[in-house]
Amino acid sequence: VNEFDIIQRFFAGKITLQKDHVLIGPGDDCAVLAMSADQELCVSTDTFVEGVHFPFGAEASLIISRLMAANLSDLAAMGAEPYGFTLAITSPEFTEQWLVSFSDRLEMLVNTYDIPLIGGNLSRGPLSLTINIMGTVPLGRAILRSKAKVDDDIYVSGYLGEAAGGLALLDQPYQESYAPLLSRYSAPEPRLSLGTSLRNMATSAIDISDGFAADLGHLIKASGLGAQVDLEAIPLSSSLVTTFGLDIARLKAVQGGDDYELCFTAMPKHEAKIKELSLNLDLKLTKVGKICLDQELKISDKLGRAFSETEGYQHF
Amino acid sequence: VNEFDIIQRFFAGKITLQKDHVLIGPGDDCAVLAMSADQELCVSTDTFVEGVHFPFGAEASLIISRLMAANLSDLAAMGAEPYGFTLAITSPEFTEQWLVSFSDRLEMLVNTYDIPLIGGNLSRGPLSLTINIMGTVPLGRAILRSKAKVDDDIYVSGYLGEAAGGLALLDQPYQESYAPLLSRYSAPEPRLSLGTSLRNMATSAIDISDGFAADLGHLIKASGLGAQVDLEAIPLSSSLVTTFGLDIARLKAVQGGDDYELCFTAMPKHEAKIKELSLNLDLKLTKVGKICLDQELKISDKLGRAFSETEGYQHF
Numbered sequence: 001v002n003e004f005d006i007i008q009r010f011f012a013g014k015i016t017l018q019k020d021h022v023l024i025g026p027g028d029d030c031a032v033l034a035m036s037a038d039q040e041l042c043v044s045t046d047t048f049v050e051g052v053h054f055p056f057g058a059e060a061s062l063i064i065s066r067l068m069a070a071n072l073s074d075l076a077a078m079g080a081e082p083y084g085f086t087l088a089i090t091s092p093e094f095t096e097q098w099l100v101s102f103s104d105r106l107e108m109l110v111n112t113y114d115i116p117l118i119g120g121n122l123s124r125g126p127l128s129l130t131i132n133i134m135g136t137v138p139l140g141r142a143i144l145r146s147k148a149k150v151d152d153d154i155y156v157s158g159y160l161g162e163a164a165g166g167l168a169l170l171d172q173p174y175q176e177s178y179a180p181l182l183s184r185y186s187a188p189e190p191r192l193s194l195g196t197s198l199r200n201m202a203t204s205a206i207d208i209s210d211g212f213a214a215d216l217g218h219l220i221k222a223s224g225l226g227a228q229v230d231l232e233a234i235p236l237s238s239s240l241v242t243t244f245g246l247d248i249a250r251l252k253a254v255q256g257g258d259d260y261e262l263c264f265t266a267m268p269k270h271e272a273k274i275k276e277l278s279l280n281l282d283l284k285l286t287k288v289g290k291i292c293l294d295q296e297l298k299i300s301d302k303l304g305r306a307f308s309e310t311e312g313y314q315h316f
Numbered sequence: 317v318n319e320f321d322i323i324q325r326f327f328a329g330k331i332t333l334q335k336d337h338v339l340i341g342p343g344d345d346c347a348v349l350a351m352s353a354d355q356e357l358c359v360s361t362d363t364f365v366e367g368v369h370f371p372f373g374a375e376a377s378l379i380i381s382r383l384m385a386a387n388l389s390d391l392a393a394m395g396a397e398p399y400g401f402t403l404a405i406t407s408p409e410f411t412e413q414w415l416v417s418f419s420d421r422l423e424m425l426v427n428t429y430d431i432p433l434i435g436g437n438l439s440r441g442p443l444s445l446t447i448n449i450m451g452t453v454p455l456g457r458a459i460l461r462s463k464a465k466v467d468d469d470i471y472v473s474g475y476l477g478e479a480a481g482g483l484a485l486l487d488q489p490y491q492e493s494y495a496p497l498l499s500r501y502s503a504p505e506p507r508l509s510l511g512t513s514l515r516n517m518a519t520s521a522i523d524i525s526d527g528f529a530a531d532l533g534h535l536i537k538a539s540g541l542g543a544q545v546d547l548e549a550i551p552l553s554s555s556l557v558t559t560f561g562l563d564i565a566r567l568k569a570v571q572g573g574d575d576y577e578l579c580f581t582a583m584p585k586h587e588a589k590i591k592e593l594s595l596n597l598d599l600k601l602t603k604v605g606k607i608c609l610d611q612e613l614k615i616s617d618k619l620g621r622a623f624s625e626t627e628g629y630q631h632f
Contacts, residue, residue, distance in 0.1 A: 023356060024460065027538070029393035029523060030358035030451065032458045037353030040339060042346035043434055045402040045448060049441030077345035086361040088446045118359055121446070125365030128441055130404045132361060132448030135346065142348045144340065207345060222343070 003122050006094055010103040011087075015117045017110045022084060022118055031118035033084060039136040041083070044074035050127035055170060060102035062186040063129065066258070068109045069188040070209060071133040073260040076195035077207040079143040080135030082115030090125040113192065141199045143264070148204040148223035152265035154289040155274065157191050159237035160212050161249060164256020169243070180239040188260040194285075197277055198264055205264035211257045217297050219263065229289035229299040231307050254299060254307060265291055319438050322410055326419040327403075327436060335432045338400060347434035349400060355452040357399070360390035366443035371486060376418035378502040379445065382574070384425045385504040386525060387449040389576040392511035393523040395459040396451030398431030404448075406441040429508065457515045459580070464520040464539035468581035470605040471590065473507050475553035476528050477565055480572020485559070496555040504576040510601075513593050514580055521580035527573045533613050535579065545605035545615040547623050570615060570623065581607055 007013075012026045024032035035041070048067045050056055075082060087106075091098075110117055115133075166185025169178045191207075198205060206219045212234070220227050231250065240249045266274060271287070278285040289299075299307040323329075328342045340348035351357070364383045366372055391398060403422075407414075426433055431449075482501025485494045507523075514521060522535045528550070536543050547566065556565045582590060587603070594601040605615075615623040 024458065028461050029390040029521075030360040030396065030458070032394070032453070033357040033359065035351035035353065035355055035357050035452075037351065039351055041349040041351050041357070043349065043400070043402060043448075043450075044346040045404050045435055045437050045446075047404040047406055047437045047439045047446065049406055049439050052439060052441050074345040078348070080346065084359070086359060086448055088361050088363040088448075090363055090365055090444055119361055121361050121363045123363045123365050123368060123444075125368050125444055126442035128406055128439075128444060130361075130363065130437070130446040130448075132359075132402055132404075132446075134359075136351075137348070142340065142346070145344050205345075 006099065006122060010099045011117065011120060014103050015107050015110050017114070017116050019116045022116050026117065026119045033118065036136065038139055040139060040142060042075060042078045042080040042135040042137060042142060043132065044071060045130060045132040046070045047128060047130040060098045061105035064102055064105050065109065065187040067129055067131055069190045069260050071131045072113055072190035072192060073207040073209065075133060075135035076191045077143065077205045077262055078135065078137060079141060079195045079199040080137045081196060082113050082192070083134040083136045084116045084118040085131050085133040086119040087117060088121040088130040090123040091127050092124065094122070143198060143202050143205040145204055145206050145219045145222035148219060148225055148265040148291045150225060150291055150293050151268065152203050152291040153268055153271065153287050154216065154227055154229065154263065154265055154291060155285050155287055156208070156212065156235065156261055156263050157194055157283055157285055158259065158261040159235045159240065159284065160208065160259055160261060161240050161253030161256045162237055163188060163258035164252040165240045165244060167258065177239070177243065180237070181243060185258065188258065190260055191262045193281055194262055194283060197281065201266050201270045201273060202264040203266060205262055208259045208261045208263055209257055211255045212263065213254050213297060213299065216263055220291070220295070220297060224295065226292045226294040226296045227289055227298070228292050231299050231301045233286060233288040235284055235286045322415065322438060326415045327433065330419050331423050331426050331433045333426045333430070333432045338432050338434055342433065342435045349434065352452065354455055356455060356458060358391060358394045358396040358451040358453060358458060359448065360387060361446060361448040362386045363444060363446040376414045377421040380418055380421050381425065381503040383445050383447055385506045385576050387447045388429055388506035388508060389523040389525065391449060391451035392507045393459065393521045393578055394451065394453060395457060395511045395515040396453045397512060398429050398508070399450040399452045400432050400434040401447050401449040402435040403433060404437040404446045406439040407443050408440065410438070453515070459514060459518050459521040461520055461522050461535045461538035464535060464541055464581040464607045466541060466607055466609050467584065468519050468607040469584055469587065469603050470532065470543055470545065470579065470581055470607060471601050471603055472524070472528065472551065472577055472579050473510055473599055473601055474575065474577040475551045475556065475600065476524065476575055476577060477556050477569030477572045478553055479504060479574035480568040481556045481560060483574065493555070493559065496553070497559060501574065504574065506576055507578045507599070509597055510578055510599060513597065517582050517586045517589060518580040519582060521578055524575045524577045524579055525573055527571045528579065529570045529613060529615065532579050536607070536611070536613060540611065542608045542610040542612045543605055543614070544608050547615050547617045549602060549604040551600055551602045
């Protein structure tokens with residue numbers, strides 16, 4: 001099977017979401033897209049490598065679900081709407097079974113998130129995949145990491161640590177109770193609707209990909225400020241606590257990556273609107289702390305005891 | 317050395333070309349770019365894998381020169397002007413020496429082609445690199461592969477087969493006479509000025525990356541037409557002919573990839589304007605054949621003998 005046949009059968013000929021702004025889709029030297037004068041373009045890229053970002057031998061559907069989520073989540077963190085993406089796949093071989101599973105899931109994701117595949121590349125080599133994603137925001141309305149202000153509340157969406165929990169369970173004998181955590185790892189949900197809704201409310205936002213503490217760390221560094229987080233306020237799912245116990249659950253919630261939830265800041269006056277948004281989106285939004293002047297990230301419990309990332313969970 | 321230090325020292329902090337349309341550069345979840353209502357966006361992506369697209373142990377400067385050329389050449393083929401690019405690098409290790417060599421050349425390329433690096437990704441894994449490039453064209457002015465018309469002349473820029481010649485010489489003992497061919501392989505020049513100049517003249521265009529015959533084949537397939545090419549008209553450099561002899565030089569010119577010249581079609585009435593353009597750009601533009609109705613690519617010599625790609629140079 002050659003590259004052109006694979007592209008025709010599993011990509012260009014199968015992933016066929018049509019959008020008006022895609023003037024020329026895959027197949028020419030470049031795709032050609034209409035631009036809009038009242039919008040700005042948001043662009044991000046992410047690579048997943050076998051054995052680094054997903055386990056050796058992982059299912060094709062898991063790989064593309066996680067890679068798309070990682071990229072879409074970067075759009076969500078800017079408050080952007082999907083515009084288009086390119087996909088570069090390097091693989092030692094392209095088997096029928098892998099391509100069917102991969103492209104079935106890709107088709108589903110493209111339709112779910114309404115984002116057209118505008119081009120790509122297939123190469124022989126060790127398995128890795130790169131997506132370059134584009135989104136749009138109204139002029140001047142992108143939500144940046146750098147605009148948090150002192151006394152802003154810090155919020156997170158959803159429950160943290162579940163993807164890290166799922167990852168830890170991947171090589172365990174399967175139990176039905178693991179299912180929610182496993183699916184949070186293998187098919188995370190990027191928070192696009194939350195992102196666009198936050199354009200009017202959030203002062204800053206970042207997606208949680210490296211881990212809550214690391215990503216909030218990036219946000220406060222970009223804003224030149226600090227943060228005080230209440231350890232007990234960090235939302236933990238009952239699945240995570242039941243499976244791992246409270247201490248390890250907290251550690252995963254603070255340190256674990258891959259949740260693709262959003263962490264954002266907002267002025268205290270928006271608290272009621274954020275509660276309403278949570279109801280409208282049917283998505284938990286939890287106030288976990290405050291932005292402060294002191295350029296440090298402090299996570300502590302009710303008794304004022306600091307949670308030390310470096311000491312890990314022995315600390316508890 | 318961690319990812320953030322590398323990015324700061326060798327990328328974000330060093331590759332600092334500023335463009336007005338880049339509203340937010342690298343460092344947030346996405347870059348943010350201004351869009352223009354009278355332009356369209358051209359997007360392409362290309363991956364280079366060690367051992368496939370460049371030799372094992374190739375110099376960092378060669379890798380980035382060729383990858384940038386491959387991507388810029390796709391913009392050239394559309395008649396697009398550089399707008400921005402992202403760069404994803406996967407490597408088993410990032411040594412100081414490699415990063416210095418790579419980023420020095422990248423800085424030079426960014427400034428030469430006036431294209432800002434707007435984001436990227438560093439991962440651990442087998443060495444491969446993916447660029448996603450964006451360019452702009454005035455509304456409706458992108459040059460497509462699919463718009464060749466019967467009786468159009470077929471042109472190529474520069475000399476063909478030199479990069480394939482250079483590749484064949486890479487593992488030969490160095491001779492000074494090899495230098496022009498080696499540099500055509502290691503640092504090809506994308507034809508951006510030609511591309512933008514052709515917006516008013518060319519009916520269709522493609523860049524020569526897979527090889528002249530293969531790429532002209534893509535062009536006529538996209539246009540639903542055929543082509544008749546004069547073998548003796550295909551431009552061969554004296555370096556190539558001297559080094560390999562006429563028969564192998566022709567074979568490399570027809571089949572060899574990586575030249576990143578443009579192949580384009582134009583109505584016969586534009587011949588004088590194309591000659592003038594060639595003078596203005598100081599770039600050889602050679603008429604090598606005609607578009608015809610019969611959906612086939614025929615390459616033949618003056619005596620009417622067909623050049624058979626599959627039989628290779630035994631045929632001569």
